Amino acid sequence: MYVDGMFTDGWMRRFAASVSATETELTALDQAAGDGDFGTNLTAGLDATLRFLGDPPTGPSDPAAPLRAAATAFLDEVGGTSGPLFGLLFHELAVAAADAGAELTVSALAAGAGGGLSAIRRVGEAAPGDKTLVDALAPACGALRSCDRKGDPRVALARAALASWEGVRNTAGLRARRGRASYVGERASGVPDPGAVGIALLFSSSAESVTSLAPHLAEPTAVAR
């Protein structure tokens, strides 16, 4: 089976569904440490992404298109700061996916996520340990880099998801040095960073998106490919 445009389309839709199911918790996390709008911003970006994805879903030939839709949605339609930072990640993933062609590869995922991490760090000037989304994205990038470059991208994404959740768990023990949470100091101790949770949800959704493709697998044409 190919990890193609149907996969990335399903990935973005799954991500939207899991953020929608988690919005209340994300808002509560952000109220504990930030200004409480993170869940709303993420949802706004994903609503716009769904509008751009369109119906019917993206076909198999262009895995970059759904990622590009998310990049445009988050960069152009979302205010605040963390939304557009997600936009940078989607943009880099889309560029790397386009370079890879009709099938998403582990190399492309590693390059895209790595490029996104670099861009986010350049712009936000956060380092690992500052209690930001970088603390989930950096381990995810590490996991993608350590996977077999010619291996199954879905396995690599599952490993990235596990690594990012580990990163989320670690943020609970950190004192924020960047972003709004840095102003509340010790009051946010024990609370994981909501941006990091968003990143972990993104990678988890990719793994779940494999399951969502099951109906396609049942189709003779899909199996024959």
Place this chain on the structure above:
Amino acid sequence: MALYFGNTSDSLVADALAGFARAHADLVAHDVEQGFVRALHTSPARRVGLVSGGGSGHEPLHTGFVGLGMLDAACPGRVFASPHNRQVFTASRAVAREDGVLHLVKNYTGDRINFGIAAERLVHEGIACSRVLIDDDLASESEEIAAGRRGTGATVLVEKVLGAAADTGLGLRDLTDLGTDLVSRCRSLAVASAAHTAPTTGLPAFELPFDRMEYGVGIHGERADHTVPRRPVRELVGEMAGALERSLGLGKGASVILLVNGLGSLTRLELYGVLEDAARVLDARGITTERVLVGDLVTALDMRGFSLSLMVSDAETVKLFDAPARTAAWPR
């Protein structure tokens, strides 16, 4: 309660921007959809587009300084909120020149991130982009504040001198270096005897007893880290100038450009009085005040206060400062 005159808090900035563009239709063009203004007339020698922006509430900054000899474009955000990265991106793309675009950014987290995201997008499109970070506010210099000094009054000095330098045909690298050097030669300090009015409530952002004042306020109505007894201007300005001199390492024989900036509701009567005292203090210390700029240039809504800024100057800086500029608010 004394609410601002406006329709809704959402429409205030857009309405004001449209009105500004109408009032100065000979100077600026208004992009209604993206929410920025750009200069109609610019020097053909300029090779880099200068773009600034930031939260509204600091008028005439930045829109008032769009025009010949200063900024190519300015992007206002909502009151005290950074502009959207899309505003900065589209404005930058509209005014970029053969050597790209330079962002003049006041040091606040939201502005840094949104200008930074716009810069990433510009580079993806093959437009060279660089940044000068303005961080002149002495009151926010502390080991405890990782974000660093805020960008305040000196912004207008940097915009003027860099604008004139851009008109000499400097490239992106040289302009960035000059801008960084200019910022390192600027410090500011602000005091207030009353807070600004919060737009949403019509109430003062903070309360201050009659006989006290805030020493080291920011331009978003941030309180200072300490409140001091009210004192005569000469004494107050003496302390402020002393702190600025020490921070800049100024000694006898130094030359400066002095900015006396009203924060929104000081009278001209008071501002000129402050200016005279500040200049006398500098004279007494053997520091030459080469040029003086005075007025409400970088405000904090209607805060009752003023800031002093010094820019260490040499003959070249003064020449660039004196170069003619034609914008809605450049006062010379």
